[in-house]
Amino acid sequence: MTQLTEKTVAVVKGLIMDGVAKANSGHPGGAMSSADYATILFSEFLNFNPDDSKWFNRDRFILSAGHESMLQYSLLHLSGFLSMDDLKAFRQLSSLTPGHPEVHLTPGVEATTGPLGQGFAMSVGFAAAEAYLREKLGSDVMDHYTYVLASDGDIQEPIALGAASLAGLWKLGKIVAFYDSNKIQLAGPCCKVDCTNHKEIFEGLCWHVIEVDGHNHDEIRAAIKAGQLETEKPTLIIGHTTMAKGAATLEGSHKTHGEPMKADEIAATKKKLGLPAEDFHVPADVVDAFRARFDGLRETAAAWQNGVDAKLADAAFAEMWGHVTRPRPELDIAWPEFTPGESMATRKAWGTCLDAVMDSLPTLVGGSADLDPSNQTMNFRNTYGDFGVDGYGARNLAVGVREFPMAAIMNGMQLHGGLLPFGATFLTFSDYCRNAIRMSALQELPVLYVFTHDSFWVGEDGPTHQPIEHVSSLRLIPDLIDLRPADANETKACLDLALKHETKPSAIFLTRQGLPILDPAEYPAVTDGPAKGGYVLKDCEGTPDLILIASGSEVSLALETAKLFKRKVRVVSMPSAKLFDEQPDSYKNAVLPPDVTARAAAEAGRTDYWYKYVGLGGVVLGIDHFGASAPGKVLSDKYGFTPENFARMIREKY
Structure with missing residues (x-):
């Protein structure tokens, strides 16, 4: 031997x-x-x-x-x-x-x-x-x-x-x-x-x-x-x-x-x-x-399979085994309803969604990098306990201030199979996670990254905590699905997309500040539109004179800005630029007709990315500099994220 x-x-x-x-x-x-x-x-x-x-x-x-x-x-x-x-x-x-x-x-x-x-x-x-x-x-x-x-x-x-x-x-x-x-x-x-x-x-x-x-x-x-x-x-x-x-x-x-x-x-x-x-x-x-x-070894594997087959006669085991082995697209998720007109931060919408589905998804495991209250995972933690510390049946991953290890550990859990892992932190700390996020995409792992506090609206915490370049930077990672929802309804649509995808990780970018909840009766596309990345949220009669494109918190800004024009205005919500770019040309041209060159985009982040949609001569309301320590509303006014300023920029160009 x-x-x-x-x-x-x-x-x-x-x-x-x-x-x-x-x-x-x-x-x-x-x-x-x-x-x-x-x-x-x-x-x-x-x-x-x-x-x-x-x-x-x-x-x-x-x-x-x-x-x-x-x-x-x-x-x-x-x-x-x-x-x-x-x-x-x-x-x-x-x-x-x-x-x-x-x-x-x-x-x-x-x-x-x-x-x-x-x-x-x-x-x-x-x-x-x-x-x-x-x-x-x-x-x-x-x-x-x-x-x-x-x-x-x-x-x-x-x-x-x-x-x-x-x-x-x-x-x-x-x-x-x-x-x-x-x-x-x-x-x-x-x-x-x-x-x-x-x-x-x-x-x-x-x-x-x-x-x-x-x-x-x-x-x-x-x-x-x-x-x-x-x-x-x-x-x-x-x-x-x-x-x-x-x-x-x-x-x-x-x-x-x-x-x-x-x-x-x-x-x-x-x-x-x-x-x-x-x-x-x-x-x-x-x-x-x-x-x-x-x-x-073959005998061991065969005996194991026989054991599993026998245990499937037990209803409780069969149910859990179904959760472990069910393909993601077959997940049946009952998302909560939201009240139109109310104001809710999309991070709060995420927390509400998590609370609503956590019992029905026993393989959903994850947590926050020491930010449970801010990331809205506290109820999840209190309900199911901290993994390891409170036993191996606990579902919250209390990883402490370890964003990079958290992301890599989620990759390992997804590679193992049988679980739906997620991890949360502030968007500005995605830089700590970045190489593991890249490895999620490279390995075709549908891990869910939850990033809250997604812009200068973080406010008083100041420039160290206010992401500027982060959304645009993460969009550069191939095969990472970017999701920046406009309200609570888009948030649950984006989460549904993320959890049901089989091969791509998702990064969802969520606000600290409250946003108006859109009424599906008034904006019916808000329910299914996010699946295609970008969609017509509010349209006009005939061919538009002007197209406003926005993501996340700036969608409500675009809707308010549209009211200041007597021209025919189309408002396009684009929660996922990556998913929109994957659509056939026929769909993209229907949403953004090539003949309509008067276009403007708004996002509380870098402006560079949006010129691909508005053209080099188009209007982009964004922020290309670091923020400051002040209340979010004060910074919004200072940086021009108001309907009046957005409309002024558009009028000066078109």
Whole structure:
């Protein structure tokens, strides 16, 4: 067994070197230093279905050190999920083996990783989802480990420590993380940038910490078993390793971190490892030994499915299982009614919607980054308790002032499957979340981001809390649905869109200040119009002389401005520019007729974005400077967000 394991590790290292060399691009050094641990994990411990990479109760393995992707691809080849041709196409166009793991491309890959630290944080989301579903479905249905392989760079990213603090607080004992501490990074030795005692740090974060020789197979096995047995704390295995372990002359060299090895170094290394000179060598005995567990794994998966089928006879279980497995477009959501004419902040409308649907959506989990009253999630928190602290059946994620970890954890929960995650904070703090939001879009994850306090109307808190560029900036992220509703009715329509979408994340931008609730009897399109992003809210007879376009709080401003003209005016509400742009030209031209060039737009944010709709010579009422500390109404007057000023700007142009 020991000799065959050593041989398997050597074969994996050979595949790593060959794949990177053939692509002439990649990171062989870290992958080789992690090879002992990962090979043992995959061949001896990882519970999965060899015939179904998406089996629901599989152990999850997250390669947070995404630059070590050739290691994972080599193990997925031995697992039967990737072909040899796939390995040879490493980093090539349209291959299943891209430069960093991508979840929607490669079977067996659980998360798209590359931006360091986020894989580690996502693993906390995976484990949190497992714990919640285990509580709701039973440990005979949901009971798996979340394994993560992290590098020095992962642990240096502050997001990792933020997420680790929550994992410790929540007692996520089914996380087993391996920290490949090879003490080398791209620019040189880690001692040049870090003096951290990671054992003491993680123990202080309520983790179970084990230190091992990361190349000693017996120590690795013992550490994984100890991590599995520790149920009250997540486990960090610090594996002290050597960069490019086994290389002929480059062991410990930072040059192997991000550069292919030369042909003579590869040849000498293969000889040292006892491998033949041929490229991509995988002997039959290694494959057979690696797959020796597969019949047992298949039996485990089949028994699990039989158990689930039997439990479906229980009505309560069947109902919850339906919530866990139901496709999002099939969600049946009963949204609340709102009273036309009343004034309500759209953040309050969100809170009202959340309160109305939370009982009927038991897989809806989430919370606020220490802003529960402001984000209108306090009732949700009081009703269902704080996850981990109040038990694993609690649904509120109390993440504290940790916006970036919150966003990445939501990604992990969505990747795990079975839940509808959301997270809330002030819009100005979306900058802290931004790279995780980008990863939501990149991974095709329909996570809901709730951003309140969406403009200078925040008022007295001043420019640090008043978003200016944020909505326009977030619209630049491909495949992120922007939702800035005009009132309570548009808010529930936007939330319905977000929760029922299958592949795209949504960011909803909500006001602090009250807005008039539009009457569906007077504005019937307010109910269904948001689904197309932009729609005619109020029209005129015949072809309009002037089109006013607005989003969010400026829609009511546009309606009031329209009353100041004797000309024929059309008012277009555009809660989602992204969704509007996706509509066919016939629809867009019907809403914004090309022949009607007299156009004006209003949004309490950057003006740049709106010229695509009004033309370079059009009128845009916006704000391209930082705000000030003063009541919102005072700032509204100062910055010209009044019907009179908007009308003046339009008259001066048209």
